[in-house]
Amino acid sequence: MADQSMSEPNRRDFLFLATGAAGAVAVGGVAWPLISQMSPDASTIAAGAPVEVDLAPIAEGRAITLKWRGKPIFVRHRTAAEIEASKKDDASGLPDPQADAARVRAFEGKAQEQWVVVYGNCTHLGCVPIGFSGDYNGWYCPCHGSHYDNAGRIRKGPAPRNLDIPEFTFLSASKIRIG
Amino acid sequence: MAEHHSSYVPKTGFERWLDARLPIVRLMHDSAVSYPVPRNLNYFWTFGGILMFMLVSQIVTGIVLVMHYTPHVDHAFQSVEHIMRDVNYGWLMRYMHSNGASMFFIAVYIHIFRGMYYGSYKAPREVLWILGVVIFLLMMATAFLGYVLPWGQMSFWGATVITNLFSAIPVVGETIVVWLWGGYSVDNPTLNRFFSLHYLLPFMIFGVVILHVWALHHVGQNNPSGVEVKNYKKDTVPFTPYATVKDLFAMVCFMIFFAWFVFYHPNFLGHADNYIPADPLKTPAHIVPEWYFLPFYGILRAIPDKLGGVVAMFASIAILAFLPWLDTSKVRSGKYRPWFKFAFWTFVLVSVLLGYTGSQPTDKVVLAIGGRTVMDMVFFAQILTAIYFAYFLIMLPLLGLIEKPKALPASIADSVLGPAGSGHIAGAHAAPPKH
Numbered sequence: 001m002a003d004q005s006m007s008e009p010n011r012r013d014f015l016f017l018a019t020g021a022a023g024a025v026a027v028g029g030v031a032w033p034l035i036s037q038m039s040p041d042a043s044t045i046a047a048g049a050p051v052e053v054d055l056a057p058i059a060e061g062r063a064i065t066l067k068w069r070g071k072p073i074f075v076r077h078r079t080a081a082e083i084e085a086s087k088k089d090d091a092s093g094l095p096d097p098q099a100d101a102a103r104v105r106a107f108e109g110k111a112q113e114q115w116v117v118v119y120g121n122c123t124h125l126g127c128v129p130i131g132f133s134g135d136y137n138g139w140y141c142p143c144h145g146s147h148y149d150n151a152g153r154i155r156k157g158p159a160p161r162n163l164d165i166p167e168f169t170f171l172s173a174s175k176i177r178i179g
Numbered sequence: 180m181a182e183h184h185s186s187y188v189p190k191t192g193f194e195r196w197l198d199a200r201l202p203i204v205r206l207m208h209d210s211a212v213s214y215p216v217p218r219n220l221n222y223f224w225t226f227g228g229i230l231m232f233m234l235v236s237q238i239v240t241g242i243v244l245v246m247h248y249t250p251h252v253d254h255a256f257q258s259v260e261h262i263m264r265d266v267n268y269g270w271l272m273r274y275m276h277s278n279g280a281s282m283f284f285i286a287v288y289i290h291i292f293r294g295m296y297y298g299s300y301k302a303p304r305e306v307l308w309i310l311g312v313v314i315f316l317l318m319m320a321t322a323f324l325g326y327v328l329p330w331g332q333m334s335f336w337g338a339t340v341i342t343n344l345f346s347a348i349p350v351v352g353e354t355i356v357v358w359l360w361g362g363y364s365v366d367n368p369t370l371n372r373f374f375s376l377h378y379l380l381p382f383m384i385f386g387v388v389i390l391h392v393w394a395l396h397h398v399g400q401n402n403p404s405g406v407e408v409k410n411y412k413k414d415t416v417p418f419t420p421y422a423t424v425k426d427l428f429a430m431v432c433f434m435i436f437f438a439w440f441v442f443y444h445p446n447f448l449g450h451a452d453n454y455i456p457a458d459p460l461k462t463p464a465h466i467v468p469e470w471y472f473l474p475f476y477g478i479l480r481a482i483p484d485k486l487g488g489v490v491a492m493f494a495s496i497a498i499l500a501f502l503p504w505l506d507t508s509k510v511r512s513g514k515y516r517p518w519f520k521f522a523f524w525t526f527v528l529v530s531v532l533l534g535y536t537g538s539q540p541t542d543k544v545v546l547a548i549g550g551r552t553v554m555d556m557v558f559f560a561q562i563l564t565a566i567y568f569a570y571f572l573i574m575l576p577l578l579g580l581i582e583k584p585k586a587l588p589a590s591i592a593d594s595v596l597g598p599a600g601s602g603h604i605a606g607a608h609a610a611p612p613k614h
Binding site for chain 2: 041048071124145159160
């Protein structure tokens, strides 16, 4: 036995390795389509194209829920008092520290801080939080008790992150495009 | 156990012809007729057979339901109502299937607790036990996938919460979740793949059950005394008629229990919200899983950290697989372990209470003194979770070292008849098994 293992690699060893390597590539090549087919398909991706939202009908102190890519998105028109309250909490030891200013977007260099646009899925396990409720009058998730403030920042409960902000831009002072 | 000879004797010419080519009748005879079972088995040992019956029942009713169900988000809910109202006996098939899942879990929990009490996981039955844990995991996956198919509110939000568990995985979590969904949220592609997998997994369970039974018949059954078979003549009886009749009787009793739910309380174990069609924009006020997942859900919610909660929940199931090595006691049966008994029943109670916490709102007050909340549901669940894990990680390893067990009977026959009686046993005895 010792003689064999010490001997120089021969043609048989080469063929053995080459066959094994080719087999591994083949298995990987067959496995990949089987795995990849589960990813979002072309029609699902196409249905998730950007949408435009008119903000004009949303009165101050109100919010709407719209559906995009199968998920709820909250668009909330904050009052001056709400913005004030949220800014005051910037330095109050947030679980996921983020200033109120970082939760809003600007139009032509001016922060549109009255508009909060967030995904309506709790960052814990994806339930839809209820608006204008909870200890911070933002959102409250009924599933496992996460409290968010009016900027969608997590304040209390098991959720690890602030509510996610979808990619969006202001097309005018009263119109946004999501996606 | 050593090699033994088969007691099968082919009677007809055809049986001899077949036996020489495919000894399948011999296999059946050796594993279900002449197979020796310990003579002291109690009714807790009938649940293996009951589980086999439930698996077949679920597969048969499931195949029938698929003939009428439509796996599409626009039609799934309607097609289930169609089964309930239009299809001949559709209501019966669906109620048998949905209640059958609950019966399956009732039987499997009794089966698991029986194994834990009598130390059935100990050498040489570790692989047998681990195969059982694998079956349990597959059962949970199958039940979860099946619950999504009617596409009611609980289906949708259950699917959302459970798939989101994977988003707790660092770095790749979100990517995995999108891949599982086949989209940006739980939607039609998700329903379709869940349907496909719900059809597949029961057959995988069937495969692992065959391995489970193979392993069982190789090492032999445990028994209430935990003492191994020493003398086949004295300690065992043949599977048929003794175990066959006892299993059948238990199965009939279990079927009466099953039928009571199917015919009198078919929705008692379900949730009313699942009769509301799925709405991705509105989460039910109080979302709970089916009863059989509640203890694990209680553990998930007990941990205030997302990743920590998910890890604790999966660990609470995975830890079962390590039982053979966590229990250090040389004595198998809990019958002879006074301290273990106390620990075991505490564990059973804690498991039930964890289920209760999982069914309640997190902020519900458990204990208040003078109007001040001393304990809410989350804190209560945290205490219970600690005891749950302490059973495996502290009590079992420690008890084996410090506990003084009671004297074991010299043999299985002794445990039934006492040392005096076991010398002369009348009646049938089993032929030794063949492997």
